Amino acid sequence: MTTLNVDLGERSYPIYINGNILGDADLYLRHIKGNKVLIVTDDNVAPLYLATLLEALPSFDCQHLALPAGEAHKNLETVNKIYDVLMQSHFDRNCTIIALGGGVVGDITGFAAATYQRGVAFVQVPTTLLAQVDSSVGGKTGVNHPLGKNMIGAFHQPACVIADMNTLDTLPQRELIAGMAEVIKYGLIDDSEFFEWIDQHMSDLLGLNKDALANAVERSCTNKSRIVAADERESGQRALLNLGHTFGHAIETAQGYGNWLHGEAIGAGMCLAAKYSHDLGLMDEQQADRVCRTIEKAGLPSTPPTNMTADRCLELMSHDKKVRDKKLTLVLMRGIGKSFLCNDFDQKQLSKTLTLAFD
Amino acid sequence: MTTLNVDLGERSYPIYINGNILGDADLYLRHIKGNKVLIVTDDNVAPLYLATLLEALPSFDCQHLALPAGEAHKNLETVNKIYDVLMQSHFDRNCTIIALGGGVVGDITGFAAATYQRGVAFVQVPTTLLAQVDSSVGGKTGVNHPLGKNMIGAFHQPACVIADMNTLDTLPQRELIAGMAEVIKYGLIDDSEFFEWIDQHMSDLLGLNKDALANAVERSCTNKSRIVAADERESGQRALLNLGHTFGHAIETAQGYGNWLHGEAIGAGMCLAAKYSHDLGLMDEQQADRVCRTIEKAGLPSTPPTNMTADRCLELMSHDKKVRDKKLTLVLMRGIGKSFLCNDFDQKQLSKTLTLAFD
Numbered sequence: 035m036t037t038l039n040v041d042l043g044e045r046s047y048p049i050y051i052n053g054n055i056l057g058d059a060d061l062y063l064r065h066i067k068g069n070k071v072l073i074v075t076d077d078n079v080a081p082l083y084l085a086t087l088l089e090a091l092p093s094f095d096c097q098h099l100a101l102p103a104g105e106a107h108k109n110l111e112t113v114n115k116i117y118d119v120l121m122q123s124h125f126d127r128n129c130t131i132i133a134l135g136g137g138v139v140g141d142i143t144g145f146a147a148a149t150y151q152r153g154v155a156f157v158q159v160p161t162t163l164l165a166q167v168d169s170s171v172g173g174k175t176g177v178n179h180p181l182g183k184n185m186i187g188a189f190h191q192p193a194c195v196i197a198d199m200n201t202l203d204t205l206p207q208r209e210l211i212a213g214m215a216e217v218i219k220y221g222l223i224d225d226s227e228f229f230e231w232i233d234q235h236m237s238d239l240l241g242l243n244k245d246a247l248a249n250a251v252e253r254s255c256t257n258k259s260r261i262v263a264a265d266e267r268e269s270g271q272r273a274l275l276n277l278g279h280t281f282g283h284a285i286e287t288a289q290g291y292g293n294w295l296h297g298e299a300i301g302a303g304m305c306l307a308a309k310y311s312h313d314l315g316l317m318d319e320q321q322a323d324r325v326c327r328t329i330e331k332a333g334l335p336s337t338p339p340t341n342m343t344a345d346r347c348l349e350l351m352s353h354d355k356k357v358r359d360k361k362l363t364l365v366l367m368r369g370i371g372k373s374f375l376c377n378d379f380d381q382k383q384l385s386k387t388l389t390l391a392f393d
Numbered sequence: 394m395t396t397l398n399v400d401l402g403e404r405s406y407p408i409y410i411n412g413n414i415l416g417d418a419d420l421y422l423r424h425i426k427g428n429k430v431l432i433v434t435d436d437n438v439a440p441l442y443l444a445t446l447l448e449a450l451p452s453f454d455c456q457h458l459a460l461p462a463g464e465a466h467k468n469l470e471t472v473n474k475i476y477d478v479l480m481q482s483h484f485d486r487n488c489t490i491i492a493l494g495g496g497v498v499g500d501i502t503g504f505a506a507a508t509y510q511r512g513v514a515f516v517q518v519p520t521t522l523l524a525q526v527d528s529s530v531g532g533k534t535g536v537n538h539p540l541g542k543n544m545i546g547a548f549h550q551p552a553c554v555i556a557d558m559n560t561l562d563t564l565p566q567r568e569l570i571a572g573m574a575e576v577i578k579y580g581l582i583d584d585s586e587f588f589e590w591i592d593q594h595m596s597d598l599l600g601l602n603k604d605a606l607a608n609a610v611e612r613s614c615t616n617k618s619r620i621v622a623a624d625e626r627e628s629g630q631r632a633l634l635n636l637g638h639t640f641g642h643a644i645e646t647a648q649g650y651g652n653w654l655h656g657e658a659i660g661a662g663m664c665l666a667a668k669y670s671h672d673l674g675l676m677d678e679q680q681a682d683r684v685c686r687t688i689e690k691a692g693l694p695s696t697p698p699t700n701m702t703a704d705r706c707l708e709l710m711s712h713d714k715k716v717r718d719k720k721l722t723l724v725l726m727r728g729i730g731k732s733f734l735c736n737d738f739d740q741k742q743l744s745k746t747l748t749l750a751f752d
Contacts, residue, residue, distance in 0.1 A: 110469060110473060114469060117538055117544070117545060118538075121538050121539075121540040121541060121544060121712070122540070124711065124712060124716075126716040126719075127716075148547065149508070149535075149545050149546060149547055150544070150545065151544060151546070152533065152535065152546045152547055152548055152627075153547070153548070153626075174511065176508075176511065179476055179477075179480050180480075181480040181481070182480060185476070185480060185509070185510060186476060186508050186509065187508060187510070187511045188507065188508055188511055188512070188547060189511055189512070267512075268511075352483065353480070353483060356486075357483075357485040357486075358427070358485050358486060358487040360485075
């Protein structure tokens with residue numbers, strides 16, 4: 035088993051990566067606080083893995099709650115359902131909440147854990163590639179506001195992350211592909227060697243080769259952990275993790291949450307970032323094309339949705355969390371593995387690039 | 394002007410205490426981040442002080458929102474109204490939210506600030522005695538759940554607190570008295586000299602003598618700051634601040650939020666804590682009586698509501714945030730200024746004491 039340590043001082047925690055560890059009782063015993071445990075999952079994941087998880091926790095007083103699946107339910111109302119169960123079952127501060135599922139379950143559950151009685155322990159058991167490589171690392175939790183994604187949230191680190199590769203066997207192909215967007219992102223940000231490796235092993239990854247997947251998860255988490263450890267509260271370099279996300283979030287919001295998967299929107303968003311970087315003369319054409327081809331190779335969209343205009347995209351981007359005093363920060367690329375933050379970019383060229391891309 | 398510094402490392406902040414400082418532009422300039430400011434207040438306070446505050450902020454892009462007044466509105470729905478304004482007005486992370494009002498406004502606004510885009514700056518301008526001595530110090534923010542008070546929340550420190558004594562001139566007498574409960578608490582916890590001073594100056598305090606009030610606020614905040622600085626996240630001694638609160642919260646919840654004021658419930662709660670401490674042989678009768686007499690002198694109730702049973706009180710206490718693995722921690726007293734935390738108290742005697750008090 036691979037164990038990565040996310041180094042955040044007294045909030046440090048391990049990520050366990052292996053096949054068949056979702057039911058490993060010892061891992062839970064090491065990290066669960068108190069006697070009461072609430073497992074939050076969704077109605078897709080519950081029939082697949084809830085029983086296995088419950089069997090691994092015989093000595094705890096366990097409750098469980100299956101939320102309706104999907105990004106459309108990632109809102110305060112759903113968080114309230116978690117509070118209701120916690121209150122009705124008399125959960126005190128010395129309890130643990132386990133998030134069993136994908137990124138949506140992890141984000142909602144993490145926010146409930148961050149805010150129930152001003153913060154209780156939680157454990158992440160991510161069952162999608164996206165959640166394993168991205169959303170279970172870094173402590174960002176939160177839900178959507180009707181006007182913007184992840185606008186309501188908190189930083190709250192898990193006690194541990196248990197990433198079981200075998201859960202990917204039951205993941206719909208479309209979601210596996212969506213997760214690849216974040217894997218590719220970790221190559222693009224600052225690890226061109228990893229980008230090459232992903233490109234070469236794409237068929238192994240999409241064919242569910244467990245060694246390849248474990249390597250992809252490990253390398254993505256390592257890269258993310260390094261960036262998060264250097265800037266836990268996102269005052270600077272952590273924003274690199276948003277490569278493709280400003281464009282991607284605008285696409286997701288315009289389509290209505292859940293119609294385009296997050297990873298799909300990020301795929302198209304990274305292509306837009308590459309195109310814009312090229313149009314600004316930062317990245318040569320060959321490299322920008324290479325980015326889009328690898329994204330297509332994963333089966334991800336490399337162009338934005340046709341039912342959306344450049345103006346709508348720009349308007350939604352102005353709501354982005356990375357806007358400070360009306361100035362937006364974008365993640366641009368000087369090449370594959372050479373991303374950087376930019377807040378004095380050419381606004382006119384951005385309109386041009388987007389008009390071309392959206393028309 | 395008195396300036397107290399709450400020492401919390403990089404989260405340290407000042408409390409300014411004086412008459413006529415609510416409109417002091419310099420204080421805001423020192424602490425407001427960014428250009429956009431949202432003032433959250435309620436419909437009692439807005440007609441009294443909103444104009445003065447707005448005049449002090451001519452160089453900022455200010456929005457304001459007046460919430461319906463009262464504890465009954467301290468819930469997630471109200472927090473959502475704040476998010477809506479922030480989103481609709483394109484507030485980014487680099488903004489500041491000002492809480493202008495009592496403890497309820499401060500708690501709701503602080504929670505919105507803690508969770509909007511995972512945390513933005515906020516400034517507290519408390520306009521009630523209760524908020525000045527208690528709820529604006531210490532970083533606890535949150536709202537109520539239908540099954541329990543302050544069950545949803547976060548720790549979020551303000552950038553500064555501006556406590557203007559003149560705002561107490563417009564405070565209804567009943568609320569001034571309610572605030573006295575927390576002032577008395579800061580004597581009872583660990584400062585018997587302050588308790589004596591309060592007892593001797595009660596008529597000055599209730600008669601709105603500004604020097605007496607400023608002294609009471611300063612000493613209360615100093616005492617609270619010291620306890621908070623030693624235990625920001627309430628892992629131990631900070632729980633002393635809950636003297637009278639476990640009983641008090643049960644009373645508030647049973648009566649429906651807002652029917653008994655928080656301070657009134659805490660007054661009766663501190664008397665119950667004194668009676669129980671006496672019944673356990675911890676505190677002599679004279680001291681326990683003294684506690685109740687001073688509470689009565691302030692005009693606070695020293696007995697619980699008559700429409701509530703001891704059993705109902707015990708049941709509600711079992712939901713308290715200080716319960717860990719079914720064990721409740723109570724704040725008891727060995728004398729005035731000699732409070733301590735106790736989690737192995739005599740449960741039978743507690744039932745007896747409460748049965749006597751509630752019947």
